[in-house]
Amino acid sequence: MGAYDITERLSAQGKRVAAVSVYRALDFLGEHGLVHRIASRNAFVSCGHDHGKAAKLVFLICRSCGGIDETTAPAVENALDTTLARSGFKPSSRILEVEGQCGACLAQEG
Ligand SMILES: [Zn+2]
Ligand SMILES: [Zn+2]
Incomplete structure (x- = not known):
């Protein structure tokens, strides 16, 4: 919204x-x-969710139903941390957003 x-x-x-x-x-x-x-x-x-504000989140955004799911991907986050540290880059925002189709929509299309 x-x-x-x-x-x-x-x-x-x-x-x-x-x-x-x-x-x-x-x-x-x-x-x-x-x-x-x-x-x-x-x-x-x-x-x-009961995660702290520092939680590293990945948002899964469905293009069909507009649903937004939230999950964590520690492996991706750790890799990103390493990449950022290597580049000497300080992120101010690092929320990952993935667009596509959710499981429910995929199932409906069969
Ligand atoms: Zn959350
Ligand atoms: Zn959907």
């Missing part, structure tokens, strides 16, 4: 909500690992 959609939805419930308050709330939730920002979609997903 994009921040704009969230603002619209909240406002539809009779309250006028400023987009800036939504952004602020999302920032707060993001800092606490309760929502994640999906950069490629400019959208946010809520997170029910």
